[in-house]
Amino acid sequence: xxxxxxxxxxxxxxxxxxxxxxxxxxxxxxxxxxxxxxxxxxxxxxxxxxxxxxxxxxxxxxxxxxxxxxxxxxxxxxxxxxxxxxxxxxxxxxxxxxxxxxxxxxxxxxxxxxxxxxxxxxxxxxxxxxxxxxxxxxxxxxxxxxxxxxxxxxxxxxxxxxxxxxxxxxxxxxxxxxxxxxxxxxxxxxxxxxxxxxxxxxxxxxxxxxxxxxxxxxxxxxxxxxxxxxxxxxxxxxxxxxxxxxxxxxxxxxxxxxxxxxxxxxxxxxxxxxxxxxxxxxxxxxxxxxxxxxxxxxxxxxxxxxxxxxxxxxxxxxxxxxxxxxxxxxxxxxxxxxxxxxxxxxxxxxxxxxxxxxxxxxxxxxxxxxxxxxxxxxxxxxxxxxxxxxxxxxxxxxxxxxxxxxxxxxxxxxxxxxxxxxxxxxxxxxxxxxxxxxxxxxxxxxxxxxxxxxxxxxxxxxxxxxxxxxxxxxxxxxxxxx
Amino acid sequence: xxxxxxxxxxxxxxxxxxxxxxxxxxxxxxxxxxxxxxxxxxxxxxxxxxxxxxxxxxxxxxxxxxxxxxxxxxxxxxxxxxxxxxxxxxxxxxxxxxxxxxxxxxxxxxxxxxxxxxxxxxxxxxxxxxxxxxxxxxxxxxxxxxxxxxxxxxxxxxxxxxxxxxxxxxxxxxxxxxxxxxxxxxxxxxxxxxxxxxxxxxxxxxxxxxxxxxxxxxxxxxxxxxxxxxxxxxxxxxxxxxxxxxxxxxxxxxxxxxxxxxxxxxxxxxxxxxxxxxxxxxxxxxxxxxxxxxxxxxxxxxxxxxxxxxxxxxxxxxxxxxxxxxxxxxxxxxxxxxxxxxxxxxxxxxxxxxxxxxxxxxxxxxxxxxxxxxxxxxxxxxxxxxxxxxxxxxxxxxxxxxxxxxxxxxxxxxxxxxxxxxxxxxxxxxxxxxxxxxxxxxxxxxxxxxxxxxxxxxxxxxxxxxxxxxxxxxxxxxxxxx
Numbered sequence: 036x037x038x039x040x041x042x043x044x045x046x047x048x049x050x051x052x053x054x055x056x057x058x059x060x061x062x063x064x065x066x067x068x069x070x071x072x073x074x075x076x077x078x079x080x081x082x083x084x085x086x087x088x089x090x091x092x093x094x095x096x097x098x099x100x101x102x103x104x105x106x107x108x109x110x111x112x113x114x115x116x117x118x119x120x121x122x123x124x125x126x127x128x129x130x131x132x133x134x135x136x137x138x139x140x141x142x143x144x145x146x147x148x149x150x151x152x153x154x155x156x157x158x159x160x161x162x163x164x165x166x167x168x169x170x171x172x173x174x175x176x177x178x179x180x181x182x183x184x185x186x187x188x189x190x191x192x193x194x195x196x197x198x199x200x201x202x203x204x205x206x207x208x209x210x211x212x213x214x215x216x217x218x219x220x221x222x223x224x225x226x227x228x229x230x231x232x233x234x235x236x237x238x239x240x241x242x243x244x245x246x247x248x249x250x251x252x253x254x255x256x257x258x259x260x261x262x263x264x265x266x267x268x269x270x271x272x273x274x275x276x277x278x279x280x281x282x283x284x285x286x287x288x289x290x291x292x293x294x295x296x297x298x299x300x301x302x303x304x305x306x307x308x309x310x311x312x313x314x315x316x317x318x319x320x321x322x323x324x325x326x327x328x329x330x331x332x333x334x335x336x337x338x339x340x341x342x343x344x345x346x347x348x349x350x351x352x353x354x355x356x357x358x359x360x361x362x363x364x365x366x367x368x369x370x371x372x373x374x375x376x377x378x379x380x381x382x383x384x385x386x387x388x389x390x391x392x393x394x395x396x397x398x399x400x401x402x403x404x405x406x407x408x409x410x411x412x413x414x415x416x417x418x419x420x421x422x423x424x425x426x427x428x429x430x431x432x433x434x435x436x437x438x439x440x441x442x443x444x445x446x447x448x449x450x451x452x453x454x455x456x457x458x459x460x461x462x463x464x465x466x467x468x469x470x471x472x473x474x475x476x477x478x479x480x481x482x483x484x485x486x487x488x489x490x491x492x493x494x495x496x497x498x499x500x501x502x503x504x505x506x507x508x509x510x511x512x513x514x515x516x517x
Numbered sequence: 518x519x520x521x522x523x524x525x526x527x528x529x530x531x532x533x534x535x536x537x538x539x540x541x542x543x544x545x546x547x548x549x550x551x552x553x554x555x556x557x558x559x560x561x562x563x564x565x566x567x568x569x570x571x572x573x574x575x576x577x578x579x580x581x582x583x584x585x586x587x588x589x590x591x592x593x594x595x596x597x598x599x600x601x602x603x604x605x606x607x608x609x610x611x612x613x614x615x616x617x618x619x620x621x622x623x624x625x626x627x628x629x630x631x632x633x634x635x636x637x638x639x640x641x642x643x644x645x646x647x648x649x650x651x652x653x654x655x656x657x658x659x660x661x662x663x664x665x666x667x668x669x670x671x672x673x674x675x676x677x678x679x680x681x682x683x684x685x686x687x688x689x690x691x692x693x694x695x696x697x698x699x700x701x702x703x704x705x706x707x708x709x710x711x712x713x714x715x716x717x718x719x720x721x722x723x724x725x726x727x728x729x730x731x732x733x734x735x736x737x738x739x740x741x742x743x744x745x746x747x748x749x750x751x752x753x754x755x756x757x758x759x760x761x762x763x764x765x766x767x768x769x770x771x772x773x774x775x776x777x778x779x780x781x782x783x784x785x786x787x788x789x790x791x792x793x794x795x796x797x798x799x800x801x802x803x804x805x806x807x808x809x810x811x812x813x814x815x816x817x818x819x820x821x822x823x824x825x826x827x828x829x830x831x832x833x834x835x836x837x838x839x840x841x842x843x844x845x846x847x848x849x850x851x852x853x854x855x856x857x858x859x860x861x862x863x864x865x866x867x868x869x870x871x872x873x874x875x876x877x878x879x880x881x882x883x884x885x886x887x888x889x890x891x892x893x894x895x896x897x898x899x900x901x902x903x904x905x906x907x908x909x910x911x912x913x914x915x916x917x918x919x920x921x922x923x924x925x926x927x928x929x930x931x932x933x934x935x936x937x938x939x940x941x942x943x944x945x946x947x948x949x950x951x952x953x954x955x956x957x958x959x960x961x962x963x964x965x966x967x968x969x970x971x972x973x974x975x976x977x978x979x980x981x982x983x984x985x986x987x988x989x990x991x992x993x994x995x996x997x998x999x
Contacts, residue, residue: 065748066803069716071660071682074807104610112610113602120595125587128594128790163645163794163816170815174681178553195814199656200553234551266547308610310821312645321548325556332677333652334645338820339792 072179073199089418095451098418100244100393101442102305106364107357115347123343131339133331135161135315139342142349143301143315149355150276151290154317158294160326161337165274165302165314169237170196171333172270172298172316175325176234177202182226185237186214188396188425188432190244190272193237197427202234204427211387213250214238216257223265235268235298240288242275242392245425245437249390252285259288262296268322272300275392277358280366282390295319303345305393305441306358311341365393371445372438372452379456381463386438393441396422398434403462405436408455411462417454554661555681571900577933580900582726582875583924584787588846589839597829605825613821615813616805617643617797621824624831625783625797631837632758633772636799640776642808643819647756647784647796651719652678653815654752654780654798657807658716659684664708667719668696670878670907670914672726672754675719679909684716686909693869695732696720698739705747717750717780722770724757724874727907727919731872734767741770744778750804754782757874759840762848764872777801785827787875787923788840793823847875853927854920854934861938863945868920875923878904880916885944887918890937893944899936 089096119127140156147154162168169192177183179201185193187206197204205226207219219236226233238258240250250258262269271288289299294317302314318326330336348354372395376386386397399405405421412418422435436455440448466472571578601609622638629636644650651674659665661683667675669688679686687708689701701718708715720740722732732740744751753770771781776799784796800808812818830836854877858868868879881887887903894900904917918937922930948954 066801069658069750069804070807071656071658071663071716073660074657074811099612101612105607107606107610109602109606112606113599116598116602117595120591120598124589124591124594126792128586128589128792130581130583130791163820166814167816174553175556176551176553178555181553192814192817195810199811199814234553268551308822309612310608310610312816312818312820319548322551325552328677329556329681332648332674332681333815334649334794335674336794338645338794338823340790340826341820341822344822 073201089413091416094413094416094418095443095447095454096418097438097440097443097448097451097455098420099439099442101439102309102361102393103364103441104308104310106361107308111348111353115344119340119343119347127340127343129339131336131342133160133336134327135159135337136339136342136346138346139313139337140315142346145349146277146303146306146354147299147301147317150273150284150287152287152299154289154294154299158317158320158323160316160318160323160330161342162314162316162330163334163337164304164309164312165272165300166192166196167312167330167333168300168302168314168316169193169270169272171326171329172235172300172318172322173197173200173202174329174333175322176268182231182233183235183237184219184222184233186239186243186246188245188422188435189237189427190239191420191424191437193272194424194427197237205233206427209243209246209248211248212254213240213243213248214254214258216254216261219258220261223261223267227265232265233267235270236262237270237272238288239272239274241273241285242278242389242394244274244392245394245420245422246396247387247389247392247394248396249285255285255288255291259291259297262292267296269297270300271297274300274302274305277306278362278365278393279391280362280369289317298322306361307345307348307354311344312338313341313345362391365441368440368443368445368448369395371448372440375449375452376438376456379453381456381460383463384459393439395438395440397436397438398422399436399459400463400466401434402466403434403459405432405434408436408458408462411458412455415454415458417451419455555683571895573898576895576898576900577925577929577936578900579920579922579925579930579933579937580902581921581924583921584791584843584875585846585923586790586792588843589790593830593835597826601822601825601829609822609825611821613818613824615642615818616809617641617819618821618824618828620828621795621819622797624828627831628759628785628788628836629781629783629799632755632766632769634769634781636771636776636781640799640802640805642798642800642805642812643824644796644798644812645816645819646786646791646794647754647782648674648678649794649812649815650782650784650796650798651675651752651754653808653811654717654782654800654804655679655682655684656811656815657804658750664713664715665717665719666701666704666715668721668725668728670727670904670917671719671909672721673902673906673919675754676906676909679719687715688909691725691728691730693730694736695722695725695730696736696740698736698743701740702743705743705749709747714747715749717752718744719752719754720770721754721756723755723767724760724871724876726756726874727876727902727904728878729869729871729874729876730878731767737767737770737773741773741779744774749778751779752782753779756782756784756787759788760844760847760875761873762844762851771799780804788843789827789830789836793826794820795823795827844873847923850922850925850927850930851877853930854922857931857934858920858938861935863938863942865945866941875921877920877922879918879920880904881918881941882945882948883916884948885941886915888915890918890940890944893940894937897936897940899933901937 089098137156139161140159143159144156162171173196177200180203182205183197183202184205184207187208189206205222207222208215240255242249269288273287289297299317316326369389373388383400384397386395389395406423409421420437422432423429426432443451571580619638621643622641625641626638644653655678659682662685664687665679665684666687666689669690671688687704689704690697722737724731751770755769771779781799798808851871855870865882866879868877871877888905891901891903902919904914905911908914925933
């Protein structure tokens with residue numbers, strides 16, 4: 036599945052399929068037979084081309100996972116770069132070690148310390164963004180057909196990674212407290228009964244992308260315990276941990292585990308810049324050794340220029356106040372989005388109420404397909420990520436959407452949500468006209484599904500772990516039949 | 518095979534195996550069972566740890582593939598970065614399109630035009646260095662067991678890529694005119710007879726890494742013709758094309774083919790900076806579509822900061838005079854290396870005489886193992902890349918070495934070659950003492966194997982394509998038995 040996640044202001048151009056008049060069936064046949072098996076799993080979808088449309092200035096995009104880099108002071112950027120040029124131009128332009136400079140690892144250590152972690156620098160590899168860390172971990176561990184477990188929905192950018200290594204990906208549903216660890220355990224039991232063992236469990240425990248929910252402290256402890264009991268690796272992806280707008284920080288899985296079974300993935304994308312492509316992984320030495328070899332084959336080393344910039348930036352304490360300022364800005368934007376949803380979305384819709392991060396996950400009545408809805412929304416110059424992108428099979432999450440509140444200002448967010456709400460409203464009205472079905476009166480909507488409560492039950496009816504299908508039930512609320 | 522290529526000033530630290538006292542057999546067992554098949558093919562070798570030693574300031578390293586970034590004017594670097602900070606800080610810190618900015622592609626277009634190529638910008642993807650381009654192309658095309666063909670010796674950094682995708686890699690020998698295209702054809706015949714078709718032929722036609730030889734015009738035409746006849750893709754890796762110190766430029770394979778069967782790989786690493794990790798690939802639309810999807814899963818996009826820097830740099834014509842200055846500096850360093858080899862290497866050694874690029878390939882008597890020799894050389898504070906790194910099976914090229922002349926000044930080159938020459942001389946003397954064998958008198962060395970001629974016959978005795986083994990014969994001269 037081509038990945039809209041964090042996929043950026045793509046410049047406007049015609050869809051790939053129309054690029055070349057001379058691209059004939061003959062051409063496709065000629066090259067098609069040369070493609071690897073993993074490539075056949077890579078699908079081009081409307082999303083990629085639609086993302087091009089969102090680059091038009093008149094479009095309000097709630098689709099990306101973009102931080103607001105306009106908040107970063109340009110004079111600070113210029114001063115750091117001038118310092119690097121004056122003091123170490125030759126070094127900043129040269130290759131660096133495959134695993135990253137010691138100074139970069141020290142900066143990463145300071146960032147992780149802010150969340151209570153203290154990794155051995157030898158266990159850290161600096162990567163070309165967090166995305167590469169996920170890719171290298173999967174490359175190191177996964178053979179075609181190997182089980183991998185993640186949340187339902189999961190980070191849309193992880194879907195093509197697992198697909199490209201031909202993993203057998205299972206998705207465990209979530210509720211307001213994050214991944215259902217009891218259902219994870221039941222899934223592992225069933226896999227074990229079939230003689231199979233997951234290569235790893237991938238999770239975004241804090242302010243999950245795309246659902247916006249956070250794994251509770253109790254479940255975190257149980258998850259780490261489970262990993263130790265069963266000797267299964269957990270991959271903790273934590274891009275948003277420092278972006279908390281309310282409530283108390285939770286311990287990370289890495290902190291609880293100490294690094295024996297947890298492979299940690301971090302990034303500066305959301306606290307400094309995604310454009311410098313700087314992330315990292317922390318892994319036990321035998322795994323790290325393979326990850327480093329994998330990186331060496333993949334891109335030799337992470338940009339030295341980016342590393343020097345990050346080292347310079349994190350050398351002083353200003354990054355802490357910059358994160359504080361981001362929390363203030365993004366917290367207000369989240370509030371603006373939640374208010375706008377309350378105001379403009381029909382009562383049949385539900386959504387999550389994140390206490391941090393960048394995303395709200397909204398679920399519409401089952402008869403609405405958000406991929407179709409996106410086409411309509413784009414005509415109104417507004418964009419979101421259809422929920423199906425967060426599922427490996429691409430057929431679930433079809434009535435959900437991911438809404439980003441970090442990359443647009445409050446006015447844009449209100450207007451964007453209003454436009455989406457209008458399109459949704461039209462769809463609902465159309466459906467009700469055709470079916471003769473009437474709206475539920477406001478007071479009949481189940482508790483906890485609207486804003487004004489701190490969390491949302493995502494799928495309260497799906498408590499029992501059941502057959503394989505049950506583990507991968509969509510996150511959406513079952514629609515009440517009238 | 519862990520890859521020394523372009524592997525940079527690694528900071529000094531204890532070898533990975535000794536990092537953690539608590540890394541027990543139990544640990545290895547615990548994680549070992551989780552590794553993917555491709556990971557088992559990734560070997561850790563002495564090289565990786567030895568590279569750490571070369572970071573010590575007292576060591577003269579002729580091992581890396583490092584350009585001399587100290588030649589880049591720091592004031593120009595500072596001025597560009599200040600301009601970017603002032604005019605477009607928010608954009609330079611933000612995500613970019615997966616395939617790269619149009620402005621970056623325009624800059625790439627100017628670089629390629631300097632070598633007579635005019636690709637459609639739609640066919641270009643900007644990558645995280647040329648290394649990622651090779652990785653993505655292989656990812657797109659190669660299933661485990663698929664045949665891939667490259668030169669013998671080949672770029673050491675390509676070896677772990679082909680291994681990580683479990684390719685069945687065949688190496689075709691070279692002589693002073695580059696790849697033996699007649700032997701390539703014979704190999705293809707044998708593969709075809711077995712019902713097999715190579716996914717691609719990988720070549721560095723100009724100033725080959727590691728051999729330093731250049732594919733002749735006649736062979737270039739025949740190679741492109743062969744690709745068309747057999748509908749086989751060629752991957753042309755051309756990092757050094759603009760770094761020619763004598764003679765006339767050759768047309769690129771891409772130029773001859775027009776881009777139907779040639780996938781082109783470029784990089785700014787050798788003409789601007791390797792530290793910004795900026796390379797590219799040019800491929801036919803159906804292949805490019807898959808490469809872009811592969812990149813999206815791998816690292817989302819290439820560093821925006823690096824792209825802005827490159828765009829700014831290539832916007833004015835100063836890059837042409839910078840390349841001229843590089844050619845002057847590197848040309849003199851090449852001369853210094855060739856003179857030093859003539860002076861300090863024993864008469865039993867042979868080496869290539871490159872007309873551009875960064876490397877000389879030297880071959881010693883067959884009884885010398887250059888991996889062992891490296892350990893001795895490091896004790897004399899000098900390093901090179903043992904030839905075995907350039908072979909997929911790791912057992913050939915064992916009496917050869919790659920010597921880099923771009924990353925050290927002329928004094929260091931002379932001293933470095935002198936030290937290696939001494940160590941080689943000791944080995945030769947020891948062998949002759951033990952075996953009672955006498956040196957050949959100088960005039961008995963075969964013609965064309967010493968400096969002073971413009972090219973070197975690498976393996977004049979191996980003209981006949983024969984069995985499978987013959988295609989992958991090491992490049993070294995067969996030692997004359999006394």
